[in-house]
Amino acid sequence: MNALHDPQLLKGVLSPVLLRLVAERESYGYELVQRLHDLGLTGVADGTVYPALARLEREGRVVARLVSSRAGPARKYYRPTPTGYDALLAGASGWRALAGIVTPLFDRPLPDRPARPREED
């Protein structure tokens, strides 16, 4: 399982990512799934995104409106609220700070083998 398919890794960052996407362009649920896939996050299940949107809406971070569609029933389009913008900024800042610490760690040369147990002093 690589990082793009690890639900635990994606879970923590999904809300800020969704906020970022709807901040760029008002979108409905399946459209957001497609945009995530276009980003390369192909491991995100559709069923993860829809409740995440419901949670953001319940927390007042996005608002939704119904827009009629020629392809079928009206679609629910989401856009961020001012609270959502603040959460997006905080989420992006937190992610950068975490990546700033973790990335150099993983960039260090990795030993060929796992370290041996330390001998008692």
Added chain:
Amino acid sequence: MTNTLTWLDHLRIEFAIVRVDVMISALSLERQEEILSELRTNLRAASQQMGSARAVRRLGGLRRLARSYLDVEYGDRGPRPRWLIGIIWVFVVEGVLLAVAFAGSQGFVDGVLATDPHASGTYSWHALAPVVGSEDFVFSDGRLDSFGLTLSAPMFAVAAGALGAAVFAIGARAWRCLPQWRHR
């Protein structure tokens, strides 16, 4: 590429919707409708792109999807009992039983008159006697003059109370008050 949905696609989508509906029944009807309507829209859009079988599969498990929606609503407190639904169930069940009892007594009257079109005197209907009491019908030359219910009060109170409590508990899903259920 956008494909037109076939009846099989619609059937598959609706089947998934019904399954989710059952699993999120703890939510208010309005909230259920909102969620299912949006889910249907998204599934249709996805099905037009990749076919309904794959679109449903990409939800990643309907049980998990439903649980996620419940988590959004209730957090880790778990679903709550639905007291109002319990009360409604009590009225519905008691109403149905009342209608059945009325139909039974009406059948008894018809039976008496079918046996003797000129029936006179008092006839007692004992079908509900063990629980409710007997019902007496007074006829005069084939005409129903009056009727009355003789309640066996203690049994009636126990039966009505037990039935009402059981229906209320089931309808309201009262077991959700139990700690082990609240943290499921």
